[in-house]
Amino acid sequence: MSQHYSIAIDGPSGAGKSTIAKAIARDMHYLYLDTGAMYRAFGLFAIKNGVDFSGEWSNKRNEKSLIALLNDFDLDVRYVDGVQRVFVGGEDYTDFIRTNEVSKAASAVAVVSAVRLKMVELQRKIAAGANVVMDGRDIGTYVLPNAAVKVFVTASPLARAKRRYKELLEKGDDSHTFEQVYSDMIERDKNDSSRAFAPLSRADDAALLDTTDIGLEESIAAVQNIVLTKLGLK
Numbered sequence: 467m468s469q470h471y472s473i474a475i476d477g478p479s480g481a482g483k484s485t486i487a488k489a490i491a492r493d494m495h496y497l498y499l500d501t502g503a504m505y506r507a508f509g510l511f512a513i514k515n516g517v518d519f520s521g522e523w524s525n526k527r528n529e530k531s532l533i534a535l536l537n538d539f540d541l542d543v544r545y546v547d548g549v550q551r552v553f554v555g556g557e558d559y560t561d562f563i564r565t566n567e568v569s570k571a572a573s574a575v576a577v578v579s580a581v582r583l584k585m586v587e588l589q590r591k592i593a594a595g596a597n598v599v600m601d602g603r604d605i606g607t608y609v610l611p612n613a614a615v616k617v618f619v620t621a622s623p624l625a626r627a628k629r630r631y632k633e634l635l636e637k638g639d640d641s642h643t644f645e646q647v648y649s650d651m652i653e654r655d656k657n658d659s660s661r662a663f664a665p666l667s668r669a670d671d672a673a674l675l676d677t678t679d680i681g682l683e684e685s686i687a688a689v690q691n692i693v694l695t696k697l698g699l700k
């Protein structure tokens with residue numbers, strides 16, 4: 467079996483991971499896997515099946531129903547014209563998973579170990595079959611601990627909330643105030659970092675990139691540099 471290389475890019479939301487990861491994947495001719503889209507797909511599936519995520523972050527009361535739903539959750543990650551799409555039971559969810567409501571649901575379902583194990587199984591299967599750039603929260607620490615390159619991309623909560631707010635507005639979603647987006651982001655960070663199993667954290671051997679004061683071009687160039695150096699191509 468030929469050996470495949472993996473590049474793990476982790477960090478909180480709004481740090482720029484996905485744009486950076488996509489650019490690196492394109493440069494290197496690697497597959498790009500957005501693992502957040504998988505948790506988002508399950509979050510939306512749970513919403514469609516009546517699970518209520520509107521209350522407290524503590525989602526204990528949902529754990530049983532989420533585990534029950536997992537059996538019916540038929541997730542497929544496909545690439546259409548080189549772009550990742552997520553299908554659930556044959557239905558394309560891709561265009562419906564970027565709302566604030568689904569962000570919250572994704573973070574809540576991601577606390578449940580059984581949910582994570584199902585996602586991780588598929589993530590590892592994909593990485594075993596191709597060179598990949600994978601972005602998420604636990605790729606370097608848990609999903610692919612032997613990844614050839616690990617980068618932890620972060621930025622201040624304020625900078626990240628500003629980017630998220632701008633993205634929502636650009637998509638035509640003006641249903642949230644900046645304050646709401648900011649406080650949701652803080653809560654989601656807390657939820658993602660404090661869960662017991664595979665929380666958001668920087669792997670000991672991950673390079674750190676803080677994008678608070680730098681633009682995307684510069685961030686991409688910095689990660690390109692890390693990748694080429696690590697792979698001995700520079």
Ligand code: DC
Nearest residue numbers: 479501502505572573576602603604
């Ligand atoms: O990267 P994102 O914002 O699309 O991720 C949505 C949520 O999914 C995030 O709040 C936490 C969860 N997630 C995770 O727990 N582990 C991953 N590898 C990716 C995402």
